[in-house]
Structure formats: C-alpha cells, structure tokens
Amino acid sequence: MSQHKSGNAGELHQSAGKSNKDLTTAQGVTVADNQNWLKGGQRGPSLLEDQIAREKIFHFDHERIPERVVHARGYGAHGVFKLNESLKGYTRARILCEVGEETPVFVRFSTVAGSKGSADLARDVRGFAVKFYTREGNWDLVGNNIPVFFIQDAIKFPDLIHAVKPAPDRGFPQAQTAHDNFWDFISLTPESMHMVMWIMSDRTIPRSFRFMEGFGVHTFRLVNEEGRSHFVKFHWKPRLGMQSVVWNEALKLNGMEPDFHRRDLWEAIEAGNYPQWDLGVQIFDQEFADSFDFDVLDATKIIPEEQVPVRTIGTLTLNGNARNFFAETEQVAFCTQNIVPGIDHSNDPLLQGRNFSYLDTQLKRLGGPNFTHIPVNAPRCPFHNYQRDGHMTMEVPEGRVNYEPNSWDEKDGVRENPQTGFTSFAESLGGEKARIRADSFADHYSQARQFYCSQTDTEQQHIQDALVFELSKVQRTQIRQRMVSHLLNIDRKLARHVADGLGLDKLPAKTEPAVAPRNDLSPSDALSILKSQPDTFKGRKLGILIAEGTDDALLSAFIKAAKDAGAQVETVAPQVEGAILSNGKKHPADQLIDGGPSVVYDAVALLLQDQAAEKLCHSKPCLDFLSDAYAHKKFIAYSAGCRPLMAKLGLDKHRDKGLQLAENSRDAERFMDSCKALRFWQRS
Numbered sequence: 001m002s003q004h005k006s007g008n009a010g011e012l013h014q015s016a017g018k019s020n021k022d023l024t025t026a027q028g029v030t031v032a033d034n035q036n037w038l039k040g041g042q043r044g045p046s047l048l049e050d051q052i053a054r055e056k057i058f059h060f061d062h063e064r065i066p067e068r069v070v071h072a073r074g075y076g077a078h079g080v081f082k083l084n085e086s087l088k089g090y091t092r093a094r095i096l097c098e099v100g101e102e103t104p105v106f107v108r109f110s111t112v113a114g115s116k117g118s119a120d121l122a123r124d125v126r127g128f129a130v131k132f133y134t135r136e137g138n139w140d141l142v143g144n145n146i147p148v149f150f151i152q153d154a155i156k157f158p159d160l161i162h163a164v165k166p167a168p169d170r171g172f173p174q175a176q177t178a179h180d181n182f183w184d185f186i187s188l189t190p191e192s193m194h195m196v197m198w199i200m201s202d203r204t205i206p207r208s209f210r211f212m213e214g215f216g217v218h219t220f221r222l223v224n225e226e227g228r229s230h231f232v233k234f235h236w237k238p239r240l241g242m243q244s245v246v247w248n249e250a251l252k253l254n255g256m257e258p259d260f261h262r263r264d265l266w267e268a269i270e271a272g273n274y275p276q277w278d279l280g281v282q283i284f285d286q287e288f289a290d291s292f293d294f295d296v297l298d299a300t301k302i303i304p305e306e307q308v309p310v311r312t313i314g315t316l317t318l319n320g321n322a323r324n325f326f327a328e329t330e331q332v333a334f335c336t337q338n339i340v341p342g343i344d345h346s347n348d349p350l351l352q353g354r355n356f357s358y359l360d361t362q363l364k365r366l367g368g369p370n371f372t373h374i375p376v377n378a379p380r381c382p383f384h385n386y387q388r389d390g391h392m393t394m395e396v397p398e399g400r401v402n403y404e405p406n407s408w409d410e411k412d413g414v415r416e417n418p419q420t421g422f423t424s425f426a427e428s429l430g431g432e433k434a435r436i437r438a439d440s441f442a443d444h445y446s447q448a449r450q451f452y453c454s455q456t457d458t459e460q461q462h463i464q465d466a467l468v469f470e471l472s473k474v475q476r477t478q479i480r481q482r483m484v485s486h487l488l489n490i491d492r493k494l495a496r497h498v499a500d501g502l503g504l505d506k507l508p509a510k511t512e513p514a515v516a517p518r519n520d521l522s523p524s525d526a527l528s529i530l531k532s533q534p535d536t537f538k539g540r541k542l543g544i545l546i547a548e549g550t551d552d553a554l555l556s557a558f559i560k561a562a563k564d565a566g567a568q569v570e571t572v573a574p575q576v577e578g579a580i581l582s583n584g585k586k587h588p589a590d591q592l593i594d595g596g597p598s599v600v601y602d603a604v605a606l607l608l609q610d611q612a613a614e615k616l617c618h619s620k621p622c623l624d625f626l627s628d629a630y631a632h633k634k635f636i637a638y639s640a641g642c643r644p645l646m647a648k649l650g651l652d653k654h655r656d657k658g659l660q661l662a663e664n665s666r667d668a669e670r671f672m673d674s675c676k677a678l679r680f681w682q683r684s
C-alpha cells in the first residue's frame with residue numbers, strides 16, 4: 001500500500017483517532033470494504049452512487065501516460081557524481097571545478113526503437129541520460145552508448161524514427177531495425193554509414209548497462225570566468241569494462257529473460273555492487289577544430305582518442321534503485337537544453353533541434369508546464385522565479401509579487417543576477433539565411449571505414465553477420481543492393497562478405513560519394529570492445545549446475561573462487577528446491593534448469609556426479625544449458641562425472657582451453673582466472 005506524505009493537516013486528523021494503517025480514499029476517508037461495490041439488494045445492480053468505487057476506478061482509468069516517442073523502454077537509478085580533477089580555467093561550472101564535490105544524479109538507460117514493453121536485448125542503440133542536480137541548477141547530459149548519430153540535422157529525426165518504428169500499415173516489426181523501412185531510409189541516407197557500422201557491431205547488444213560506455217555525442221562548449229570557450233566531448237567509461245553478448249544469445253535472452261538488463265542493474269545495486277563510470281572529457285580549442293579532418297559540429301563524426309586523449313575527471317556511482325518506477329523512471333524528463341553556467345551548446349545542428357524537441361515532448365508526456373515540480377525533475381538547489389499557475393501547480397508561492405523587475409524587498413522579490421547568472425558564449429555569427437548543409441559535413445565513409453578497420457577479426461565477423469541477418473529480413477532486393485553499394489565505399493571485403501551472405505548474383509556498382517573517402521585514417525583501438533578488454537570477471541555471473549550427488553567440496557570451491565573474483569554465483573538444478581549433495585545435505589538452488597538457461601550467465605560450471613549426468617542426458621534444458629554455453633563461446637568447467645553429457649553433445653571430441661575439467665579447488669581458481677578473458681573467442 002502506498003503511503004502518502006501527510007501534511008500538518010493530515011497529522012491533526014490522525015490525532016483524531018485515525019490509524020496510519022487505514023486504507024483511505026484520495027480524500028483521506030477511511031475505507032470500510034475494498035472488496036465489494038455498493039449493491040442494490042442481494043443480487044442487484046452495482047450502484048453509481050458508490051463514490052468510493054467510482055473514485056478508485058476513475059484513478060485507475062487514468063494511470064497511464066503517453067510513452068516516450070523514442071527511448072520508451074528504459075530503466076533508471078539514483079547515484080552520485082564526484083569530481084576528482086578540476087577543469088577550472090576551462091569552465092566556471094562548479095560541478096566541474098570543485099574537486100571532491102558530490103552531486104546527486106538520476107540516470108536512465110534505454111533502448112530507442114521499442115515500445116515500453118519490448119525486450120531488453122533488441123539490437124539497438126542504448127540511451128545513457130544523466131540528470132545532475134548541481135548546486136547551480138540541473139544539467140542534463142542526454143547521451144547514448146554510441147558516440148555518433150544517424151543524421152546530421154535534427155529536421156530528419158522524425159523520418160528516421162518513422163522508418164525504424166513498426167511500419168504504419170501493419171504495426172510490426174517491434175523493436176527491430178531488421179525491416180524494409182529502416183534499411184530503405186538508411187540506404188538513401190549516406191550520412192548514416194558511420195552509425196551503421198556502430199549499430200551492426202556488438203555495441204548494440206550490451207551484456208548489461210553496467211558494461212557499456214556512454215557519450216554526450218555532440219561537441220559542447222566549456223566557458224570560463226573570463227568568457228573564453230573551449231570545445232568538449234563527454235565520455236562515460238565503465239569501471240567494469242565493456243562487454244557484449246553474441247547475437248544468438250541476445251535472441252534467446254529476449255525470450256527467456258526480456259528484463260535481463262533492468263534486472264541486472266537492479267540486482268547489482270540491491271547487492272551493493274554499485275556500478276561506476278568515469279567521466280572523461282576531450283577538450284580542444286578552435287585551432288584544433290579548424291585543423292581537424294572533419295567538422296566537430298557534425299554528430300556523425302568522432303574525434304579519435306588517439307588524437308585528443310580522454311581525460312578522466314570524475315566518477316559516477318549508481319547507488320540507489322528508483323524507489324518507484326512510475327514516479328521516477330517514467331516521469332523523469334531529460335532536456336538537452338538544461339545546462340548550467342560554464343557549459344554551453346555548440347552549433348551542432350542536431351543538438352540545436354534537440355534543444356527544442358525535449359522540452360516540447362515533456363508537455364505532451366507529462367501533461368503541463370509544471371513537470372519541473374515533480375520530485376525527480378525538480379532542482380535540488382534553491383530556485384525562485386515568477387513562472388506561475390498552470391496544470392498541477394505543486395508549489396505554493398506566497399506574497400503579492402509575481403513579476404520582474406520589481407522593487408520589493410529581499411524577502412518578497414527576486415531579481416536577475418548578471419554576475420552569477422547564465423550567460424551564453426559570445427560567439428560572433430554571420431552569413432546569409434539559407435537551408436544548407438556545410439561542405440565540411442560531406443564525407444560519410446572515411447570514419448565508417450576507420451571504425452570497421454579498428455575491429456578485431458571476431459568483431460568484423462559479427463558486423464558482417466549482423467548486416468547479412470538484417471538485410472535478409474528486407475524484402476526488396478533493391479534495398480539490399482543499395483546497402484551493399486554503400487559498403488563498397490567502406491571496405492570491399494566487407495561488401496563482398498555481405499553480398500555473398502545474402503546470395504547477391506554480383507556486386508552492385510558502388511554509390512558515388514560526394515567526396516572521395518579517405519583510407520589513410522589510423523585504426524583506433526579504443527573503438528574495439530575486444531581490444532579494450534577489462535581482464536576481470538568482476539561483476540559477472542557464474543552459473544553452477546548441480547544435481548543429486550554433486551561433490552559438496554567442489555561446489556564450495558567454485559562458489560569461493562567466484563566470490564573471490566568479485567563475481568555473483570547462482571546454482572541451477574533439476575528442481576528449484578535444490579539437490580542433496582555428496583555430504584547428504586540439501587543445497588538450495590536459485591533456478592530450475594528451464595528458468596536458468598546458460599544465456600543468463602557469463603560462464604558456467606557443471607558439477608555433476610556420473611549417475612546424475614547420465615540422467616540429465618535426457619533433459620533437453622540441460623543439454624541446451626551446455627550446448628548454448630559452448631556455442632556462445634563461454635568458459636565451461638565440468639566435473640569428471642559430466643563425461644556422458646559431454647559425449648552426448650560430441651564435446652568430448654571438441655576439447656579446447658575454454659572447456660576445463662575441474663576436480664579440486666585449484667582447478668576452480670584456475671577456471672575463474674581463465675574467465676577474466678570473458679569469452680573463449682578462439683572456439684570455432
């Protein structure tokens with residue numbers, strides 16, 4: 001039952017004999033019977049007169065609000081941002097200057113295309129939106145887990161989103177890019193090609209929100225006390241390192257555990273394993289911007305970390321789950337226009353359009369201009385203005401003054417403050433009014449190639465496979481061909497693989513680029529997930545399959561080794577009540593095999609005694625547990641008793657270093673050490 005905060009008046013009533021435990025109406029009247037509508041006679045009609053039932057149904061009827069037009073599915077958490085290195089000299093924003101300052105934050109992660117009830121492992125960009133409640137007002141950094149975007153100008157956003165969302169006539173497919181409309185639009189939009197490489201990479205199937213990077217995407221400005229400006233790009237680097245799942249695993253997770261990402265975040269925070277990210281900045285001046293190969297105002301481009309190193313300045317820690325999903329995660333309203341003195345926008349045409357769209361959409365979603373009164377959206381610093389009235393006014397402004405300038409005294413009147421107030425960077429502007437795209441935005445392929453060439457062989461293979469999968473869902477051949485025509489401008493071998501995978505008779509002619517793509521950009525290791533591996537199993541999850549007769553000492557050794565490695569452990573058994581181990585004691589299981597498939601674990605250990613293994617050779621979920629873990633290139637430990645199971649799947653003939661026999665605690669430790677590599681990619 002929800003407890004509403006009672007004001008003074010409420011407390012007065014309580015003293016008049018009302019208990020805190022009493023169910024009341026929204027008006028505070030105690031309810032005597034919450035099971036039965038008022039009736040006219042024994043089997044008679046329900047009476048409209050029943051104000052208690054009507055109030056309850058009325059409220060229920062209006063519980064839903066429009067879902068976000070994009071990024072509808074998301075999950076939020078509270079946290080804190082702590083500054084470790086000052087940017088004084090570059091900016092006057094206190095949050096970026098005062099070392100040690102702790103700023104409360106609310107973060108919401110999301111997918112883009114799917115609706116609120118879609119599955120977490122859709123191949124999609126992830127939103128990474130942070131609301132900093134700074135002492136100088138709210139700053140919203142509304143980013144993604146990919147540092148570039150599909151389009152360069154905000155005017156194209158509605159078309160992009162219409163194309164990716166379910167087709168308007170049939171209403172499907174949901175939460176997918178694998179359909180004609182999306183690839184039709186993309187193949188007619190060459191500026192998307194860099195983003196296409198990123199979305200076809202494993203970045204769009206992260207293992208969890210905790211294992212992904214975040215980016216502010218745009219170039220922003222930092223402005224110092226003297227009004228001088230530098231450009232800045234913001235990065236979030238996960239302390240636990242990056243990690244993704246493989247595509248087949250994502251497909252299975254969507255069925256087995258559609259809430260995989262939100263559950264992961266919630267469980268980690270509940271367990272006190274607070275996820276952390278370092279905030280990094282790339283700071284550069286106008287001179288660098290002028291000399292850079294591409295336009296820093298073009299959101300389809302990155303600045304490679306090798307060119308401008310990322311400087312780590314602070315740490316974000318998520319240490320509190322949202323207390324109520326609707327009140328906080330659903331109602332949180334991020335607006336890119338929310339910046340504080342010392343931070344400013346740049347002329348990136350995508351950012352400028354966003355600055356209109358976010359504020360506008362909150363009006364529709366939250367119903368009025370007072371959404372800033374909702375606790376999750378309200379600043380945590382003092383705020384005073386003369387914005388008044390409107391739907392759902394929650395503040396009770398006192399006094400007779402509601403305009404500025406005014407000549408009322410300190411107590412009643414507030415006024416502007418040119419010294420500390422927000423001032424825009426005094427950029428000089430000029431030029432003719434026109435609908436234009438600068439020539440400096442014209443190269444759409446060079447960085448796409450740079451991204452592809454920076455990947456390991458495994459990652460390149462995944463990009464090829466993803467393109468073949470996606471384009472195979474497209475029904476019109478011309479669209480497939482048009483995409484391959486673009487790929488020819490990125491990498492000929494990539495285009496060839498995709499054409500072969502699709503079974504195109506011959507390679508189409510390549511798309512004529514507006515400017516010749518460059519093939520001399522140096523590969524950047526920071527662009528590859530696998531080249532930036534964390535070398536730790538910390539924060540990951542080991543699944544241990546047990547059954548009747550499992551060696552209790554070996555089980556304890558694995559649990560200890562996993563915990564020592566900073567990992568979570570779950571036991572899986574043929575029955576959820578658990579299994580009787582070799583010591584005769586029952587060990588409870590966390591999951592039934594059907595409910596704890598290996599896709600939900602990062603590595604697995606099968607600790608079975610011979611007879612149990614023989615029996616489980618006939619269990620489809622058990623065979624899937626092992627064969628999926630093998631196919632998804634996970635590290636697998638197995639006890640000697642598991643041999644019949646290995647033989648049944650033919651794995652006795654396919655031994656590799658990722659498949660390890662475990663007989664004692666040393667083997668358990670050795671296994672956990674191997675797991676630091678996260679996957680055994682060498683497995684063919």
Ligand code: HDD
Binds near residue numbers: 074128144354
């Ligand atoms: Fe957007 C939501 C990120 C371009 C219009 N966007 C939204 C969210 C994220 C992003 C993370 C979810 C916020 C939340 O959790 O509530 N969007 C981006 C990034 C972009 C981007 C990184 C490019 C760099 N967006 C973009 C453009 C437009 C929008 C160009 C419109 C012109 N975005 C919206 C929106 C949403 C939104 C319609 C839907 C719900 C909301 O704003 O609050 O206004």
